[in-house]
Amino acid sequence: MLGDSFGANFIEIGPIKVDSTFFQTAATPALTTDGNTVYLAWLGAGTDQLLYWAQCNEDLQALYPQGNIPDLGGLAAYGNYQWGNQQQIPPYANSGGWDGGAFGAGPTQHGPALAFVPDNPGNSFPGLWIGWVAAMGSDSGLTINLTNNDDPPPPWSTFMPTSDSTTNQIALIGVLSAGLAPIYFFRSTYGDQIFYNGAVAEPIESSGQSGGGGATNSSPGPENPAPPYTHGGQK
Amino acid sequence: MSQVIPGVGTSEKPAAVIAPDGQSVFLAWRGEGDDQRIYWTQTQQLAPDPSTGQYTFSPSPQAEAGFGTSHGPALASFQGCVYMAWKGEEGDHAIYWSRWDGISWQAQTKLQAETRTAPAMVATGDAIFSSSRAIRTTTSGGRC
Numbered sequence: 001m002l003g004d005s006f007g008a009n010f011i012e013i014g015p016i017k018v019d020s021t022f023f024q025t026a027a028t029p030a031l032t033t034d035g036n037t038v039y040l041a042w043l044g045a046g047t048d049q050l051l052y053w054a055q056c057n058e059d060l061q062a063l064y065p066q067g068n069i070p071d072l073g074g075l076a077a078y079g080n081y082q083w084g085n086q087q088q089i090p091p092y093a094n095s096g097g098w099d100g101g102a103f104g105a106g107p108t109q110h111g112p113a114l115a116f117v118p119d120n121p122g123n124s125f126p127g128l129w130i131g132w133v134a135a136m137g138s139d140s141g142l143t144i145n146l147t148n149n150d151d152p153p154p155p156w157s158t159f160m161p162t163s164d165s166t167t168n169q170i171a172l173i174g175v176l177s178a179g180l181a182p183i184y185f186f187r188s189t190y191g192d193q194i195f196y197n198g199a200v201a202e203p204i205e206s207s208g209q210s211g212g213g214g215a216t217n218s219s220p221g222p223e224n225p226a227p228p229y230t231h232g233g234q235k
Numbered sequence: 236m237s238q239v240i241p242g243v244g245t246s247e248k249p250a251a252v253i254a255p256d257g258q259s260v261f262l263a264w265r266g267e268g269d270d271q272r273i274y275w276t277q278t279q280q281l282a283p284d285p286s287t288g289q290y291t292f293s294p295s296p297q298a299e300a301g302f303g304t305s306h307g308p309a310l311a312s313f314q315g316c317v318y319m320a321w322k323g324e325e326g327d328h329a330i331y332w333s334r335w336d337g338i339s340w341q342a343q344t345k346l347q348a349e350t351r352t353a354p355a356m357v358a359t360g361d362a363i364f365s366s367s368r369a370i371r372t373t374t375s376g377g378r379c
Contacts, residue, residue, distance in 0.1 A: 028248075028306070031357035038357060110248075111352075164237055169248035169307070173260060175282050183282065185240075185249045185262065192244030192267040195237040198288030 027111030049107035107135040113172035242296035252310035272298040306353035313358035
């Protein structure tokens with residue numbers, strides 16, 4: 001389909017179903033890229049409140065070479081757009097300050113957010129970040145949580161609970177705030193206003209703790225955001 | 236400490252994307268309650284001011300005439316422009332999108348794909364992808 005608003009050469013390809021019967025969701029999925037690979041994350045379907053992710057296995061530049069615009073009869077080329085197997089974002093051990101039990105990326109009732117933080121000077125925690133909102137009814141209900149993966153595929157190495165909460169999906173961008181967390185935007189839990197994490201805080205070095213042990217600082221709060229910590233390479 | 240974006244809030248998720256020049260952030264969201272208009276604004280810096288933790292927004296949040304959605308929109312930076320995609324208003328499952336050319340949003344264009352929730356978008360190389368929850372999860376691609 002040609003779209004005049006996007007230039008004479010714009011062609012809509014698809015829609016194409018992501019090629020696995022397991023790639024099903026009850027909410028809006030999330031997409032991001034590091035410039036070479038496209039990453040997809042999503043909430044499970046139905047009563048599945050876990051989060052999953054996959055990365056595209058294709059060399060996108062090779063798949064979509066300049067000047068090689070397929071016609072609609074050429075969809076087979078795009079049918080080769082291969083996704084790796086879905087992988088569950090792994091659960092973490094007791095995550096400091098919250099009641100015990102496994103607590104992973106989920107349970108959640110909303111779709112996740114994805115962002116890629118480039119490995120630039122000053123970015124303490126580069127890599128692929130995922131954000132999600134803890135499900136209502138858990139101790140950390142509606143809390144915004146973040147984790148990152150600096151060298152996909154897993155392990156997901158840094159887990160970062162925040163002091164914010166929301167009743168909706170969040171938006172995440174690949175910019176670190178005060179050396180602590182990527183910047184996220186969210187709807188308030190008590191109204192319709194939109195907030196973002198503009199925390200001004202002293203940068204906190206990663207403690208490198210394993211097994212999801214407690215944070216080194218006091219309880220998270222607006223004036224004292226929780227430091228990130230590692231979970232020991234759990235897969 | 237969390238900071239608030241002044242003006243109209245939202246009943247859905249907001250969307251954010253780093254502008255093509257890497258120097259600011261575009262934001263877009265559906266209005267509050269029955270207000271299905273799409274609002275947008277732009278920050279004047281990439282990260283909040285380190286001394287105040289606040290962004291400066293310019294222009295102030297404003298509704299884009301003719302754009303409406305029952306869910307939150309999606310944003311992507313692609314080939315020097317910002318693109319926005321959104322599901323239609325209540326009862327309209329079509330996906331629409333538009334491009335910010337640096338001065339204004341272009342007229343909306345309707346895609347073939349349909350969705351029951353907000354779409355997601357990402358751009359890489361010379362292709363822009365949207366993904367959404369349709370009857371099943373689908374991925375659409377396009378290119379300029």
